[in-house]
Amino acid sequence: MVDEKVQIKEVIGAYIKEEFIDSGDQASFTFDTPLVSSRIMDSISTLQLVDFLEKEFAIEFKPHEVDQDNLNTVELIADFVSRKKEM
Amino acid sequence: MGVEYLHQYLENSAAQYPHNNALICGEESLSYEELKIKVSDLSASIKSNEGFAIGCRIGICAPKSISTVIGIFGVLKAGCGYVPVGHDMPVDRNGYIFDQCGVHHILLHSSCMELLKYWDETSVEVRPINLDGFVWVTLLRESNENKQDLAYILYTSGSTGRPKGVTFTHDQAISFVEWCGSVFDAGPNSVFSSHAPFHFDLSILDLYYSIRQGASIVLIDEASAKNPRQLAALIETYQITHWYSTPTVLKLMLRYGQIDRYDHTCLQYVLFAGEVFPVDPLRKLTECWSQARFYNLYGPTETNVCTYHEVIKPIPPGREEPLPIGKICEHLKGRVIDVDDSGTGELCISGPAVTSGYWKNDMANSDKFFASDGFRWYATGDLVTIADNGLYLYTGRKDRMIKKYGFRIEPMEIEACLHRHPLVVDAAVIAREVSPTVYRIEAYWSSRKTEDISQEDMRSFCLKNLPYYMVPDVFRERDIPKTSTDKTDYQSLLREEE
Numbered sequence: 328m329v330d331e332k333v334q335i336k337e338v339i340g341a342y343i344k345e346e347f348i349d350s351g352d353q354a355s356f357t358f359d360t361p362l363v364s365s366r367i368m369d370s371i372s373t374l375q376l377v378d379f380l381e382k383e384f385a386i387e388f389k390p391h392e393v394d395q396d397n398l399n400t401v402e403l404i405a406d407f408v409s410r411k412k413e414m
Numbered sequence: 415m416g417v418e419y420l421h422q423y424l425e426n427s428a429a430q431y432p433h434n435n436a437l438i439c440g441e442e443s444l445s446y447e448e449l450k451i452k453v454s455d456l457s458a459s460i461k462s463n464e465g466f467a468i469g470c471r472i473g474i475c476a477p478k479s480i481s482t483v484i485g486i487f488g489v490l491k492a493g494c495g496y497v498p499v500g501h502d503m504p505v506d507r508n509g510y511i512f513d514q515c516g517v518h519h520i521l522l523h524s525s526c527m528e529l530l531k532y533w534d535e536t537s538v539e540v541r542p543i544n545l546d547g548f549v550w551v552t553l554l555r556e557s558n559e560n561k562q563d564l565a566y567i568l569y570t571s572g573s574t575g576r577p578k579g580v581t582f583t584h585d586q587a588i589s590f591v592e593w594c595g596s597v598f599d600a601g602p603n604s605v606f607s608s609h610a611p612f613h614f615d616l617s618i619l620d621l622y623y624s625i626r627q628g629a630s631i632v633l634i635d636e637a638s639a640k641n642p643r644q645l646a647a648l649i650e651t652y653q654i655t656h657w658y659s660t661p662t663v664l665k666l667m668l669r670y671g672q673i674d675r676y677d678h679t680c681l682q683y684v685l686f687a688g689e690v691f692p693v694d695p696l697r698k699l700t701e702c703w704s705q706a707r708f709y710n711l712y713g714p715t716e717t718n719v720c721t722y723h724e725v726i727k728p729i730p731p732g733r734e735e736p737l738p739i740g741k742i743c744e745h746l747k748g749r750v751i752d753v754d755d756s757g758t759g760e761l762c763i764s765g766p767a768v769t770s771g772y773w774k775n776d777m778a779n780s781d782k783f784f785a786s787d788g789f790r791w792y793a794t795g796d797l798v799t800i801a802d803n804g805l806y807l808y809t810g811r812k813d814r815m816i817k818k819y820g821f822r823i824e825p826m827e828i829e830a831c832l833h834r835h836p837l838v839v840d841a842a843v844i845a846r847e848v849s850p851t852v853y854r855i856e857a858y859w860s861s862r863k864t865e866d867i868s869q870e871d872m873r874s875f876c877l878k879n880l881p882y883y884m885v886p887d888v889f890r891e892r893d894i895p896k897t898s899t900d901k902t903d904y905q906s907l908l909r910e911e912e
Contacts, residue, residue: 349888351869366877366885370640374670390643 335384336405342379343401347372358401373398380404386411419584420565420622421490423591424450427628431602436625437480438605438652439633444480446628449487456488459544465518465552468493469560471567473512473551475499476523478611478633481546483621485521486612488545490584495564497579498613501526502636503881507577509533511569512553515579515773520551567773568615570715571822571884573813575830579773580715587618589766590718593745594623597722598656598683598709604629605652605680609639609659615715616687619658629656639663646671646678653680660820661691668699678703687711687719688820690736690808690851697729712739712808715822716769716782716792720746721806738805739798743767747789748806750798758809761798764789814904816845816853821883828857828886831879835872837861840894842902843886857886858907860893867891 336358347368348356362368368376376398377388386408388397397407417423424446427436432447444452460466472489474496476482489496497517499508509532512520522529522540524547530538533553543550563583572578600606606624608631610616624631632652638644645667649657664686667673684699684706691710700708708725723740742748746765753759762784769792771779784791795812814825825843832841841859848854857876861867867875869889876885895903895910 349869351889355870365874366882367873369882371666374642374666378670388643390641390647393641393643394637 332405332409335408336401338383339380339404339408340401342383343368343376346375358405360401361399362401363395363399368398376404380408384408384412417588419490420587420591421453421487423622423626424453424487427602427625431628434602434628435630437483437631437633439478439480439635442480443630449484452484453487453491456484456543456545457491460488460492460494460519460550463519463541463550463552466492467518467560469495469562469564470518471495471497471515471564473497473499473517473520473522474612475501475508475520475526475529476548477501477525478608478635479547480633481548482523482612483631483633485545485548486621489521490565493562495561495566495581497567497569498611498617499569500611500613500881504877504879505529505532506879507881511577511579514576515567516555518553518555520553521545521548522551523547524549568613568715571815571824571827572778573815573824573826574777575826575833577827578775578778580769581771581773582769586767586769587622589745590618591622591626593719593743593767594619595626596744598623598685600624600627600629600656600683602628604655604682606631606656607649607654607658608633609645609657609663611636611639615713615718616658616660618718619685624656642666642669642671646673646676649678649681650676655680655682656685657681657683658685658687660688661686661696662689662819664691664699665695668695668702673702679705681706683707683709685709685711687713689817692851693729693733693736696725696737697731697733700725700727700729710737710739712806713763714792714794714796717746717763717765717794718767719743720748720763720767720794723805736808738801739808740805742806749791750800751793757799758797759799760812761794761796761806762791763794764791768792814845816855817851818845818853818855819883821881823855823884825855828855828876828880828884831876831884832857832859832872834879835859835861835867835875837865837867842894842904842907844904844907846908854888855884855886856888856890856907856911858890858892858894858911861891 428446428450433445435443436446436449437444472494486496537554539552541550565582565584565587567579567581569577569579608620681703710723711719713720721739723738749762750759797809798806816823829843838859844856845853872889895906897903
């Protein structure tokens with residue numbers, strides 16, 4: 328279980344870094360870097376991320392779950408994805 | 415029934431449809447009668463405040479809610495003009511706006527108290543007021559002129575680096591609302607969306623046209639407004655009949671909203687404005703919502719809607735060029751000036767709905783308005799051509815202003831923000847068109863040699879000082895190229911980078 332979560336984090340982290348992080352900011356990017364509140368990701372990139380997560384992990388976000396509380400950091404996203412996968 | 419003041423629309427509808435829902439927000443709703451009573455009570459309290467003067471300006475800083483609408487109508491009924499600002503905008507920008515137009519009072523939501531830090535403690539008085547979640551703030555300052563006919567001031571991005579206040583009287587606003595009444599169809603059973611924030615000009619149609627018709631308004635909070643899945647769900651839940659937003663929001667709903675899961679046959683009108691709607695997603699949307707009538711509304715804040723065009727369905731599969739902005743609204747006049755060989759020129763608008771001008775901004779007023787043929791004209795800065803069928807086609811901008819996600823952005827306002835960073839020596843901001851009508855904002859600066867500013871630092875500096883939609887997409891420290899006359903060489907930046 329722990330291993331799986333680590334793996335989920337790696338996958339999400341790699342995707343976000345590749346798609347949304349400016350080359351100059353990549354060095355300081357961590358799993359705790361705020362993404363939505365810092366506006367590194369705008370609303371459109373957030374939706375793109377949700378699309379990716381749904382396909383990659385075969386989960387589904389309910390309308391109200393597309394929210395900063397679930398998406399602000401790689402840690403939070405991985406928590407959410409793991410919870411969904413267990414359901 | 416003709417009205418002289420915007421709040422009379424509410425009084426008329428409350429007399430005709432007292433039990434109809436006027437406002438709906440989440441689980442809450444308020445009937446026309448209840449709304450009228452709450453507005454009367456609030457306006458009485460506003461007027462009873464010490465130092466209150468009819469015709470003064472009252473700021474409103476709050477998230478979207480039923481109380482906020484009560485606040486707006488309460489201010490109008492008290493004989494004052496309201497100045498709405500985004501509660502999620504930087505404190506310095508909102509403080510600047512309230513100082514620039516000299517608001518005497520603010521209806522401030524308790525979640526926005528941080529704004530008060532903008533002023534010296536001794537110059538601010540905070541009191542309770544009978545509006546849920548709000549306080550009444552008085553800014554102790556020298557009284558300046560009061561304008562009895564002012565209804566509201568909407569601030570929009572300014573090319574000199576600071577937002578400018580577009581002023582509207584009741585007559586001007588009513589002229590627009592009456593035009594809506596003559597073109598669209600809506601009644602007491604209609605349900606309007608209110609997607610745009612109240613400091614955005616789309617809110618004028620949402621609020622006053624719907625209330626004129628005795629219809630219900632569904633107030634969409636800021637978090638849901640950005641979430642296309644919530645939007646798609648709420649059209650079905652509230653059986654929205656009249657939708658009005660920017661094309662960006664509609665495109666996102668189409669792309670990410672899972673609209674095929676919902677029954678949207680309730681939609682009768684889909685109105686959009688604020689930017690060009692690319693034909694491909696528009697075609698798809700007209701196919702999904704085939705029962706609805708689609709209108710392309712065009713107009714800068716200064717005129718509100720000034721041209722309109724009903725989308726003819728079906729849109730032919732091969733068509734790629736954007737739809738016309740249409741014909742001039744019947745209550746206005748249009749003309750095209752400085753027409754070049756290709757037939758392109760600047761669209762100018764005159765008429766009773768056009769703003770009286772920018773609040774205390776002589777330079778912008780003399781720049782943008784001129785008198786000719788006995789009329790006063792507003793020069794939009796938008797370039798148009800007229801097609802053989804007489805319809806106007808939008809072709810671009812005369813200046814550097816851009817639209818991003820439907821928001822109006824002057825790169826100079828961003829540049830001025832970079833210059834306010836204490837370590838910045840020089841700065842330049844460009845908007846690069848990455849695909850038709852889609853812009854990426856790029857910020858460049860040079861700083862005092864010994865102290866570098868990281869990209870992260872600059873992003874958070876911009877976030878503190880600019881509306882979120884103006885925060886650049888790219889940040890880079892570099893020498894700013896100059897022309898032979900020592901002006902910023904924007905063309906060279908556009909060429910050099912990427």
